[in-house]
Amino acid sequence: MNLLNVLLLLPLAGALITFLLPRKSPQFARLVALAIALITFAGGMALATNYRVGGPPQFVTDVVWVQSLDIHYHVGADGIGLWMIVLSTLLAPLAMLASWNSITSRANDFFALILLLEFALIGVFSSFDLFLFYLFWEVSIVPFIFLVGIWGGDRRMYASLKFFVYTMAGSVLMLTSMIYLYTKVKTFDLPTILSAISSGRLVLSPTEQTFLFLGFFAAFAIKAPLFPFHTWLPDFHENAPPPVSMLLLKMGVFGLIRFSLPLFPVAARDNAPWIIVLSIIGILYGALLALSETNILRLIAYSSLSHVGFMVLGVFTFTQLGMDGAVYQMINHGISTGGLFLMVGLLASRRKSTAIDAFGGVAHVAPGLSTAFLITTLAGVGLPLLNSFVGEFLILQGAALANFRFAVFAAIGVILSACYMLWLYQRLFYGAKPDRTYPDLDVREWLCVLPLVILMFWLGIGTQTFLPAITGSTSHLLDDNRQSIPFRVEAARAR
Amino acid sequence: MLANPPASIEYLRFLPEIILSIFGTLLMVLNPLIRKQGSSIFGNLSILGLATSLLAAIYADSLGGEAFSRMVLNDDFASFFRVLVIAIGIVIVLGSYEFLSRERADTGEFHSLILFSVAGQCIMVSSNDLILVFIGLEISSIATYILAGYLRDDRRANESAVKYFLLGSFATAFFLYGISLIYGATGSTNLSDIHAFLLSPGRPAMIVGISAALMMVGLTFKVSGVPFQIWAPDVYQGAPSPISAFLSAGPKAAAFAVFLRIFLTAFPSISHQWWPVVWISALLSMTIGNFAALTQSNIKRMLAYSSIAHAGYVLVALTAHSDVGAAAAMFYLAAYACMNVGAFIVVSHIAGKGEHNVEVSDFKGLGLRQPVTAALLTVFLLSLVGVPLTGGFFGKFYIFQAALQSNMIWLTVLGLLNSAVAAYYYLRIVGAMYMQDASESTPVPQPLPPGTQLALLLPALGTIVLGVFPSAVLDFAIKSANFLK
Numbered sequence: 001m002n003l004l005n006v007l008l009l010l011p012l013a014g015a016l017i018t019f020l021l022p023r024k025s026p027q028f029a030r031l032v033a034l035a036i037a038l039i040t041f042a043g044g045m046a047l048a049t050n051y052r053v054g055g056p057p058q059f060v061t062d063v064v065w066v067q068s069l070d071i072h073y074h075v076g077a078d079g080i081g082l083w084m085i086v087l088s089t090l091l092a093p094l095a096m097l098a099s100w101n102s103i104t105s106r107a108n109d110f111f112a113l114i115l116l117l118e119f120a121l122i123g124v125f126s127s128f129d130l131f132l133f134y135l136f137w138e139v140s141i142v143p144f145i146f147l148v149g150i151w152g153g154d155r156r157m158y159a160s161l162k163f164f165v166y167t168m169a170g171s172v173l174m175l176t177s178m179i180y181l182y183t184k185v186k187t188f189d190l191p192t193i194l195s196a197i198s199s200g201r202l203v204l205s206p207t208e209q210t211f212l213f214l215g216f217f218a219a220f221a222i223k224a225p226l227f228p229f230h231t232w233l234p235d236f237h238e239n240a241p242p243p244v245s246m247l248l249l250k251m252g253v254f255g256l257i258r259f260s261l262p263l264f265p266v267a268a269r270d271n272a273p274w275i276i277v278l279s280i281i282g283i284l285y286g287a288l289l290a291l292s293e294t295n296i297l298r299l300i301a302y303s304s305l306s307h308v309g310f311m312v313l314g315v316f317t318f319t320q321l322g323m324d325g326a327v328y329q330m331i332n333h334g335i336s337t338g339g340l341f342l343m344v345g346l347l348a349s350r351r352k353s354t355a356i357d358a359f360g361g362v363a364h365v366a367p368g369l370s371t372a373f374l375i376t377t378l379a380g381v382g383l384p385l386l387n388s389f390v391g392e393f394l395i396l397q398g399a400a401l402a403n404f405r406f407a408v409f410a411a412i413g414v415i416l417s418a419c420y421m422l423w424l425y426q427r428l429f430y431g432a433k434p435d436r437t438y439p440d441l442d443v444r445e446w447l448c449v450l451p452l453v454i455l456m457f458w459l460g461i462g463t464q465t466f467l468p469a470i471t472g473s474t475s476h477l478l479d480d481n482r483q484s485i486p487f488r489v490e491a492a493r494a495r
Numbered sequence: 496m497l498a499n500p501p502a503s504i505e506y507l508r509f510l511p512e513i514i515l516s517i518f519g520t521l522l523m524v525l526n527p528l529i530r531k532q533g534s535s536i537f538g539n540l541s542i543l544g545l546a547t548s549l550l551a552a553i554y555a556d557s558l559g560g561e562a563f564s565r566m567v568l569n570d571d572f573a574s575f576f577r578v579l580v581i582a583i584g585i586v587i588v589l590g591s592y593e594f595l596s597r598e599r600a601d602t603g604e605f606h607s608l609i610l611f612s613v614a615g616q617c618i619m620v621s622s623n624d625l626i627l628v629f630i631g632l633e634i635s636s637i638a639t640y641i642l643a644g645y646l647r648d649d650r651r652a653n654e655s656a657v658k659y660f661l662l663g664s665f666a667t668a669f670f671l672y673g674i675s676l677i678y679g680a681t682g683s684t685n686l687s688d689i690h691a692f693l694l695s696p697g698r699p700a701m702i703v704g705i706s707a708a709l710m711m712v713g714l715t716f717k718v719s720g721v722p723f724q725i726w727a728p729d730v731y732q733g734a735p736s737p738i739s740a741f742l743s744a745g746p747k748a749a750a751f752a753v754f755l756r757i758f759l760t761a762f763p764s765i766s767h768q769w770w771p772v773v774w775i776s777a778l779l780s781m782t783i784g785n786f787a788a789l790t791q792s793n794i795k796r797m798l799a800y801s802s803i804a805h806a807g808y809v810l811v812a813l814t815a816h817s818d819v820g821a822a823a824a825m826f827y828l829a830a831y832a833c834m835n836v837g838a839f840i841v842v843s844h845i846a847g848k849g850e851h852n853v854e855v856s857d858f859k860g861l862g863l864r865q866p867v868t869a870a871l872l873t874v875f876l877l878s879l880v881g882v883p884l885t886g887g888f889f890g891k892f893y894i895f896q897a898a899l900q901s902n903m904i905w906l907t908v909l910g911l912l913n914s915a916v917a918a919y920y921y922l923r924i925v926g927a928m929y930m931q932d933a934s935e936s937t938p939v940p941q942p943l944p945p946g947t948q949l950a951l952l953l954p955a956l957g958t959i960v961l962g963v964f965p966s967a968v969l970d971f972a973i974k975s976a977n978f979l980k
């Protein structure tokens with residue numbers, strides 16, 4: 001059986017098993033869920049090591065699911081999705097470990113939902129059929145609303161309903177675009193549609209392209225989120241259990257790269273200017289809000305808004321460097337922002353608060369946690385040798401190639417990110433010795449933190465492990481994109 | 496007319512209706528003879544009758560053709576809806592065991608009325624003649640008027656029954672007026688004859704349009720589409736919950752079947768006149784239903800408004816006036832029956848004696864108290880929202896696909912945005928069950944009796960199968976939609 005199918009099947013089966021395990025012994029359910037997640041992670045590693053750089057998507061399964069509508073179960077891994085799949089398989093067991101003791105009520109359900117979420121995430125990153133993608137995209141919302149709504153903070157119900165209605169509003173517009181495309185080509189299979197476009201069998205007028213593009217864009221911009229569609233994000237992160245926040249991977253940006261660009265090459269370029277403006281506003285606005293925020297989780301949420309701005313900017317520069325940087329930054333975001341959420345969760349569990357005021361001088365009592373947090377902070381602000389530097393550098397370079405002003409504005413965002421992150425670190429960890437002592441990281445917590453810290457260094461130094469696979473797929477994507485609109489682009493370049 | 500007595504195969508083509516009528520009469524007769532309180536013999540008999548007629552309906556599918564001077568048309572379309580309405584009947588009877596013993600109201604009358612109503616619906620969906628459609632409609636309607644007021648001592652049920660009866664009679668009168676006009680214009684009540692007549696030159700356009708409009712009024716009332724939806728919230732709220740479940744599924748499915756049959760068989764040639772009207776009705780039904788449901792705190796009323804919205808979705812499929820649209824409407828009605836009946840039966844279970852616990856806040860903490868009930872209701876609600884892997888999603892998807900194929904872009908966009916609005920109120924119930932803790936005033940639910948368990952498992956299974964493996968039902972719907980013309 002194809003490895004990717006195993007990766008999809010394992011968490012799904014695991015979720016069902018964990019749901020059905022006896023509720024009297026939550027510890028057993030936790031162990032079973034963790035074991036399944038770890039086996040899935042091993043599968044993810046095998047996927048990464050067996051992936052050959054370049055060429056078409058690998059580990060492909062393509063079978064017809066609904067004959068009369070030509071819906072396929074078509075999954076595969078290419079360089080854009082590969083690392084996100086592996087990242088999902090890594091973050092799921094880490095999220096479980098991180099919530100091992102903090103989730104006490106209905107532990108079975110929590111761990112089962114994490115596995116269900118992992119299933120949906122892997123599905124999103126591996127679908128090559130529009131319908132299948134939409135399916136996983138929507139299914140991924142369901143575990144989120146329960147994870148936030150049941151185990152979240154004070155305003156959990158508000159946050160989870162807001163998240164759901166927002167994403168649903170975007171998704172249905174995407175669905176409209178998908179169905180419209182279907183009525184034109186009579187298939188939902190992405191490669192088939194793309195070949196129909198490149199061979200000229202499917203011709204969409206510029207107006208059609210624009211509206212279809214906007215339909216997809218609505219879903220992705222809300223999910224990413226891009227300014228001004230971001231207002232659900234701070235509420236979500238403030239109320240979600242921090243390990244759950246960690247799993248909110250950047251599906252929106254991924255969707256832009258996988259679907260919007262190849263399907264609507266002309267519209268993507270035509271609309272690029274205002275999208276870039278929105279992402280630059282997002283970079284700066286997110287950073288400024290983060291500076292003024294008094295809650296740690298909301299601060300990280302705004303920093304995440306700022307990061308998304310970078311990614312979208314990278315995508316819409318239409319340069320190899322920018323695109324690679326965006327994909328790289330998608331991975332980085334999962335690791336460094338995920339790591340921040342993880343550690344804030346550990347911190348919050350010691351003090352039962354997420355207000356910045358509640359802390360100070362933590363470095364005196366918990367040096368291990370402080371060191372790990374410092375590394376993650378530095379990774380977040382883009383210190384060389386750590387992961388985000390690579391992504392941000394590539395994006396800035398790409399932006400400078402496209403238009404130097406973009407790079408200038410974005411670079412201001414980098415500076416601001418150093419301000420708010422270092423200031424946060426100072427307020428949390430330095431200062432007078434606190435009046436009470438917290439325990440430092442124990443073995444379980446080190447096990448959550450260490451893989452992420454190692455990856456921060458690995459992604460920062462061993463770039464060659466990750467980048468060739470990404471470039472192999474993005475260069476292909478950009479080539480196709482360019483061929484679809486040869487003249488206009490060249491003309492614009494010449495000017 | 497009976498120069499040629501009907502051949503025996505014609506009776507076989509009409510077998511489900513015959514069986515249902517026999518069992519219905521039998522129950523009526525047994526009612527005064529069996530006076531043992533608390534026995535479920537009536538329920539069991541009516542399940543037996545429904546199950547037999549279900550088998551007969553499946554058997555009759557292999558005997559396609561006309562019967563009784565071309566009044567009955569036993570095609571795949573008829574079989575699809577016969578199976579659907581009989582299956583709804585079975586689930587309703589299963590789900591009402593609990594209600595009937597709780598209210599100490601178990602009589603043969605209740606079950607015989609259900610059987611007669613299902614028989615009426617079967618007649619509606621399998622008739623190819625407006626007179627027979629009308630007879631079926633009346634059999635079904637009169638039984639449901641009585642059922643809505645089945646609890647004689649309950650004032651809300653009485654209000655519900657009177658409202659339903661008065662407004663329903665008006666609607667059927669409109670329908671009948673339409674039939675009489677079309678008979679005057681074309682000289683026939685047979686749908687195929689009307690179609691053939693309308694294709695010939697020199698047809699009286701005006702009067703045909705008016706009669707189609709009058710019939711549309713009657714049918715829009717029956718499916719609770721805007722602007723004839725006002726009765727639905729009051730009736731669904733006042734009627735006993737299992738009956739509300741029945742009203743929202745069975746008669747509605749049959750009325751939509753008739754809607755499809757009449758307008759796609761008899762009136763396709765004047766579709767340019769009627770589809771814009773249905774377009775408006777569809778949009779308004781979705782919008783008014785969903786927005787009104789947003790503010791409801793009574794779940795029965797909320798589900799009533801939601802059923803108006805769902806009628807709007809099916810009307811979207813009608814608006815498409817195509818084979819794909821008809822197939823989409825059929826699929827959606829099957830999915831809708833599963834999810835809505837299931838949801839109402841959960842409400843009936845939680846409502847308790849006298850149906851006092853029907854507020855959203857009465858569902859607080861259900862996720863911990865009764866995990867299985869809560870999980871099943873969640874499946875139904877997610878399907879009503881339209882989350883993938885449920886029948887509700889696939890149905891909605893297919894409907895809007897049909898609409899886009901007929902180039903109704905705005906209707907699609909607005910309709911789908913509507914379902915994002917709808918997500919909010921369905922999720923409020925999910926939120927109450929899982930995200931809020933039960934307070935002291937929250938009623939403690941009784942354990943699920945076996946009948947209700949089965950009545951919840953069957954629709955849940957249906958919802959999931961339609962969402963994951965839609966092909967079988969979808970292909971059948973596509974195949975039978977082709978027969979309409």
